[in-house]
Amino acid sequence: MILMVSKDKKGRVMSTRAVNNTMHQASAGTALSEHEYALLKPVMEWGRGTYLVLAICSTVGIFGLYAYATQLREGLVVTGMRDQVSWGLYITNFVFFIGISHVGALLSSILRLTGAKWRYPITRMAEAITFAALLFGALMPLLDLGRPERIANLISHGRLQSPILWDILSITTYLVGSSIFLYLPLIPDLALMRDKLVNVPGWRRWLYRVLAMGWKARPEQHERLEHSMNTMAVLILPIAIMVHTVVSWIFAMTLRPGWNSTIFGPYFVAGALASGAASVVLAMAVFRRMYHLETYITPLHFRNMAALVLVLDLVYLYFNLAEYATAAYKMELGERALLMELFTGRLAPVFWFTQVVGLIVPAILLMLPSIGMLARARTVPWLRPIPLGAGGAVLAVAALGASRFLPAQNSNIATYLLWAGIAGAGLFALSLLPRLQARPVACAVIASGLIVLQAWLKRYIIVVPVLQHPYLSSHEPALGIGLYQPTWVEWGITAGAMAGFVMVYFLFSRLFPIVSVWETEQRESIQEIPVPVRHAHTPAAASPEV
Amino acid sequence: MHLVPPGQEWIKIYNLEHSSATSAYFFPRPCMQCDNPPCVNVCPVGASYKRSDGIVLIDQELCIGCRFCMAACPYSARYFNWGEPPHTELELSQPYSVETNIPHRRGVVEKCVFCPALTRQGQIPACGAACPQGAIYFGDEHEDAVTNSLGETYRLSEMLDSGAAHRHLEELGTEPRVWYLPPRTLSANDSDGFQG
Numbered sequence: 001m002i003l004m005v006s007k008d009k010k011g012r013v014m015s016t017r018a019v020n021n022t023m024h025q026a027s028a029g030t031a032l033s034e035h036e037y038a039l040l041k042p043v044m045e046w047g048r049g050t051y052l053v054l055a056i057c058s059t060v061g062i063f064g065l066y067a068y069a070t071q072l073r074e075g076l077v078v079t080g081m082r083d084q085v086s087w088g089l090y091i092t093n094f095v096f097f098i099g100i101s102h103v104g105a106l107l108s109s110i111l112r113l114t115g116a117k118w119r120y121p122i123t124r125m126a127e128a129i130t131f132a133a134l135l136f137g138a139l140m141p142l143l144d145l146g147r148p149e150r151i152a153n154l155i156s157h158g159r160l161q162s163p164i165l166w167d168i169l170s171i172t173t174y175l176v177g178s179s180i181f182l183y184l185p186l187i188p189d190l191a192l193m194r195d196k197l198v199n200v201p202g203w204r205r206w207l208y209r210v211l212a213m214g215w216k217a218r219p220e221q222h223e224r225l226e227h228s229m230n231t232m233a234v235l236i237l238p239i240a241i242m243v244h245t246v247v248s249w250i251f252a253m254t255l256r257p258g259w260n261s262t263i264f265g266p267y268f269v270a271g272a273l274a275s276g277a278a279s280v281v282l283a284m285a286v287f288r289r290m291y292h293l294e295t296y297i298t299p300l301h302f303r304n305m306a307a308l309v310l311v312l313d314l315v316y317l318y319f320n321l322a323e324y325a326t327a328a329y330k331m332e333l334g335e336r337a338l339l340m341e342l343f344t345g346r347l348a349p350v351f352w353f354t355q356v357v358g359l360i361v362p363a364i365l366l367m368l369p370s371i372g373m374l375a376r377a378r379t380v381p382w383l384r385p386i387p388l389g390a391g392g393a394v395l396a397v398a399a400l401g402a403s404r405f406l407p408a409q410n411s412n413i414a415t416y417l418l419w420a421g422i423a424g425a426g427l428f429a430l431s432l433l434p435r436l437q438a439r440p441v442a443c444a445v446i447a448s449g450l451i452v453l454q455a456w457l458k459r460y461i462i463v464v465p466v467l468q469h470p471y472l473s474s475h476e477p478a479l480g481i482g483l484y485q486p487t488w489v490e491w492g493i494t495a496g497a498m499a500g501f502v503m504v505y506f507l508f509s510r511l512f513p514i515v516s517v518w519e520t521e522q523r524e525s526i527q528e529i530p531v532p533v534r535h536a537h538t539p540a541a542a543s544p545e546v
Numbered sequence: 547m548h549l550v551p552p553g554q555e556w557i558k559i560y561n562l563e564h565s566s567a568t569s570a571y572f573f574p575r576p577c578m579q580c581d582n583p584p585c586v587n588v589c590p591v592g593a594s595y596k597r598s599d600g601i602v603l604i605d606q607e608l609c610i611g612c613r614f615c616m617a618a619c620p621y622s623a624r625y626f627n628w629g630e631p632p633h634t635e636l637e638l639s640q641p642y643s644v645e646t647n648i649p650h651r652r653g654v655v656e657k658c659v660f661c662p663a664l665t666r667q668g669q670i671p672a673c674g675a676a677c678p679q680g681a682i683y684f685g686d687e688h689e690d691a692v693t694n695s696l697g698e699t700y701r702l703s704e705m706l707d708s709g710a711a712h713r714h715l716e717e718l719g720t721e722p723r724v725w726y727l728p729p730r731t732l733s734a735n736d737s738d739g740f741q742g
């Protein structure tokens with residue numbers, strides 16, 4: 001037994017814990033430490049679950065391929081896009097994936113440059129998101145082409161004046177840059193796997209050997225690695241910002257009401273950062289559960305990430321306000337129909353969902369664990385979720401029934417019932433808060449899920465409705481041709497791409513340790529920083545489990 | 547002339563009404579052949595281009611079908627062949643030309659091209675020639691003369707000055723090359739003129 005004692009800056013002992021030093025046997029007999037074993041287990045042991053995930057993903061992926069084959073055969077006529085709405089789900093997915101990809105490299109670069117030590121267990125899973133999402137993000141516009149076989153024209157006849165060329169350049173640069181950024185800190189782990197995982201299939205041993213590039217952990221190698229990682233961390237920052245800026249410029253460089261906006265660059269960057277950080281939180285939660293990484297991904301990581309997501313969420317909310325409030329106040333003729341459709345029209349439910357459920361509710365959820373006052377709500381005896389929820393539901397059903405079946409002169413009753421139902425729902429939500437507060441990790445995960453969902457819907461709302469409201473229609477709007485209804489081909493390709501993303505990400509975590517082994521090894525002691533004392537009196541801090 | 551595939555309206559006629567207090571009027575919209583054409587500016591491969599005679603054309607053999615130009619055109623003048631366009635023998639028998647966009651092909655963008663094949667022979671474009679009212683005038687700005695289907699020829703500069711001509715969505719800075727003359731009387735069956 002080794003007793004590990006960690007101290008904070010002032011030298012106080014923050015925690016003590018014992019690390020079991022039993023050696024694990026990698027199947028062929030090379031010894032792995034407890035630490036190495038914990039992190040390499042998913043790489044070494046592909047259980048039945050692994051194959052199940054891969055099978056599901058590839059089934060959906062193959063369906064996506066079939067959908068694309070149909071589109072290749074018949075042309076884009078099999079999609080819901082027409083002359084009026086000439087971009088649809090593919091471009092929505094494109095912006096979504098690029099947004100998700102945004103934060104991985106950016107996050108680990110910023111944390112690296114600021115020397116935040118808690119980053120080590122999560123940087124790799126963040127960077128891998130960047131890599132996988134970029135692959136599928138970059139694929140999307142290609143699937144959207146009417147003449148994919150002429151893709152080489154972009155190089156032979158490419159015009160640098162076109163925003164599409166800016167996108168191609170920045171996305172390929174970002175893909176290369178973030179791959180290097182992902183790869184560099186992987187080298188020592190690759191060498192570890194080369195040396196110790198003797199029992200994995202031959203092609204993987206070959207892979208590790210080649211990729212490890214003769215790493216011997218010599219001091220000068222470490223120095224060079226450190227140097228290149230710092231260089232990449234600086235380089236990747238402006239590239240990442242530019243990528244999403246030029247993605248937004250695809251829209252902002254046109255004269256369309258709704259896209260013709262000067263703040264699209266930062267607006268998209270903010271949205272990308274929020275959705276990207278949220279997806280890192282989701283990845284942390286999934287890997288923690290799936291690979292039993294509780295000792296590495298601690299409530300501290302969720303707390304820090306939640307703070308980051310909260311800030312980015314609020315920044316994005318601010319940009320939404322800046323974008324819509326200024327347009328809505330003026331109600332300029334060109335934008336009026338578009339804004340009305342978003343605020344009160346056909347797409348109003350989606351719009352308000354993105355704003356309220358997708359941004360405001362997550363902000364509240366993320367703030368919850370820090371609101372000390374809430375603990376007092378627990379002491380109110382009647383503030384119990386189950387009776388309140390049931391009561392609210394009964395009232396709501398009663399209100400619905402009353403409005404449907406009661407004669408019109410009794411409609412007052414229905415109104416009262418409705419308000420009672422709304423009040424019940426409000427109390428129900430209130431009664432849930434203390435319970436959620438006791439589970440900060442769950443709060444962070446739910447909030448992040450909502451933000452990611454919001455991100456996709458928001459991209460849709462940015463792309464499609466604007467095309468539905470041009471200055472002049474290319475078709476008779478009265479005939480409904482101007483509306484857009486995605487077809488099974490588009491949904492199939494979308495599902496296929498999402499499955500592909502999951503599969504690439506999952507496979508990555510099964511081929512390489514998703515938590516850096518060597519980086520967490522040296523600094524194992526720093527993970528156990530307890531939640532600050534200020535929180536200690538709330539029940540929240542006492543039970544920081546999911 | 548161009549054997550335009552069904553679903554495309556290279557020149558589209560809108561029935562516009564500015565307010566309920568005024569009568570509706572017809573508003574024909576061809577491609578405006580903008581002098582600062584957003585469609586050309588954004589094309590990633592240079593398939594959309596502007597000729598020195600002012601006409602904006604699309605090279606259907608270069609176009610990759612990204613439809614960025616459609617997103618960029620404020621006049622919605624561009625149409626895409628979403629599927630294989632129905633072909634006729636007449637159409638297929640002609641050699642491909644950017645000036646006619648014939649034979650039509652799938653997966654590329656098409657639009658009104660001001661009929662360069664006709665104007666080269668000294669004729670006015672098909673839309674102008676087909677208008678029984680003579681509402682559409684066509685001509686060369688440098689010759690300062692425009693002609694309609696009835697054979698009436700006017701000085702362009704005079705017509706623009708005296709007729710209070712305007713260009714659609716001029717304020718966007720696209721410099722369209724199509725001018726519209728406001729209705730001279732406000733009776734419902736008055737016909738509108740536009741010239742290019």
Ligand code: SF4
Nearest residue numbers: 577578579580585619
């Ligand atoms: S009207 Fe549209 S298609 Fe025609 S030149 Fe102008 S922007 Fe291009």
Ligand code: SF4
Nearest residue numbers: 589609610612613615
């Ligand atoms: S659809 Fe064709 S013409 Fe239009 S921007 Fe793309 S490549 Fe150029």
